Each structure stands twice: as structure tokens, then as C-alpha cells.
Amino acid sequence: MGAALILAVAGMSGGSGMSAGAAELAPLPVRLPAPTLRGTPSDLPSGPNVEPPPEKPAPPFMAPAGVTNHAAGKKVTSSSRPFSGTLAQVTDGRKEPDDDQVVELRRGKQWVQVDLGEAVAIHAIVIWHDHRFLQVFRDVIVQVADDPDFTQNVRTLYNNDMDNSAGLGIGTDKEYFETYQGRTFAGKGVVARYVRSYTAGSSLSSFNVHQEIEVFALPAAAGEGAGR
Numbered sequence: 001m002g003a004a005l006i007l008a009v010a011g012m013s014g015g016s017g018m019s020a021g022a023a024e025l026a027p028l029p030v031r032l033p034a035p036t037l038r039g040t041p042s043d044l045p046s047g048p049n050v051e052p053p054p055e056k057p058a059p060p061f062m063a064p065a066g067v068t069n070h071a072a073g074k075k076v077t078s079s080s081r082p083f084s085g086t087l088a089q090v091t092d093g094r095k096e097p098d099d100d101q102v103v104e105l106r107r108g109k110q111w112v113q114v115d116l117g118e119a120v121a122i123h124a125i126v127i128w129h130d131h132r133f134l135q136v137f138r139d140v141i142v143q144v145a146d147d148p149d150f151t152q153n154v155r156t157l158y159n160n161d162m163d164n165s166a167g168l169g170i171g172t173d174k175e176y177f178e179t180y181q182g183r184t185f186a187g188k189g190v191v192a193r194y195v196r197s198y199t200a201g202s203s204l205s206s207f208n209v210h211q212e213i214e215v216f217a218l219p220a221a222a223g224e225g226a227g228r
Helices: 087-091
Strands: 025-027 062-064 076-078 103-105 110-128 141-145 155-159 183-199 208-210 212-219
Touching (some): 062 110, 076 087, 087 103, 103 110, 110 141, 110 208, 155 183, 183 212
Antiparallel strands (some): 025 062, 076 110, 103 208, 110 183, 110 212, 141 155, 141 183
């Protein structure tokens, strides 16, 4: 794997996966897709609740050395059946800016969910919704829980739903533009088995799209409690 592809991805939601000095840190081992070659829309969203489009790659997201993607190949469920693509694509490792790499769900608030198979200490979640076009996704909410119905020990890692239209609480995070780097959400060692990603359309479409979800974690016994 080329060094140019093994890059750290940093979201504005946090600069590292755990508190400083708790363990040896290293750049998150994310394999980035190629940037899109499609043009930039002329009328981009703006405002106090929208981050400006990035002008350069984000700095490295630092996480405990040894984290791996526990979502790879894991089971994915969703709030509605996809009308384009299959749910297995969300964890298949393929996230190029191609039409056949996206999984499309119907309009309205929708979610996709990954079962990690066991509880792990999560230090970073990287999500690509759709980086074929520069766009902002609405009501992006990332949660983790202990059960598939999200009734036990639900914790919200990111929420940019400013008006509570999704009914999951008012968010204080900003909307952001999709790029080939995806978006990294800090887990800070939270222990959970299930990861759920919500959206409610984007600035370009009312449909909901996911390309890939990666969950970088350590076994719960090794990382439990770190960064809390």
C-alpha cells in the first residue's frame, strides 16, 4: 500500500482519539480514495452553522497505535431498504467517487448501522456519505450503543441537527462539506458494539447516501475507559 494512500484523516470534531499521554499515538491508518474529478457546484451552502469548504487536506488525526478498522466486512442494517446499491457496500472498503460505490436510501431521516460483532473501544469513526460531489449532508448524527435497537447506553458522538428535526436532540456541531477524506469523528475510547449514522438528505439531493463507514478501535479490554 502506497504511503500516499495511508494518510491520517482529521475531522473538525476532534484532533485525537484519546487524551494526551494515555498511550502511544499514531496517525489513523486510513486508506483514502481518489478525489473526485467532477466540478464544484456554483451555489454552495454557507452560514454560521456551515464550515467553509476545505482549502487543503486536514491534519493527521492521532489515535492509539494499533487501532484497526473493526467495521470491515461487518453486517450493516438500515432504516429503509436501499433502492440503489447494497448494504454490504457500506463496509466493503471501497469508497471511490464512482456511481456504483454509493448506497442510496429514500428521502427523510434515514440511518445505516454497523454491528461490530462485539463491544470494542472506539477511537475514531470515519464516514464517507458521498464524495462524488462537493455537498453538505443534513442532520448528520453519529451514535453508538450496546444494543441493535439503540435503547441501551446510547451515546451521541456528533450531531449537526440545529433544529432537532430528527428528534434526537438539538445539535451543536456544524455542517461540513464532503471530500475524499471523509469525516472523522472522535470516539475517545467509548466502548460499544453498534454504530449508527443518520442523515436527512443533502444540499444537492433529498435522498440519503452512504459510501463507507470505518470504525477504528481496540479490543475493549485493551482500550476501555481511555479518553473518557
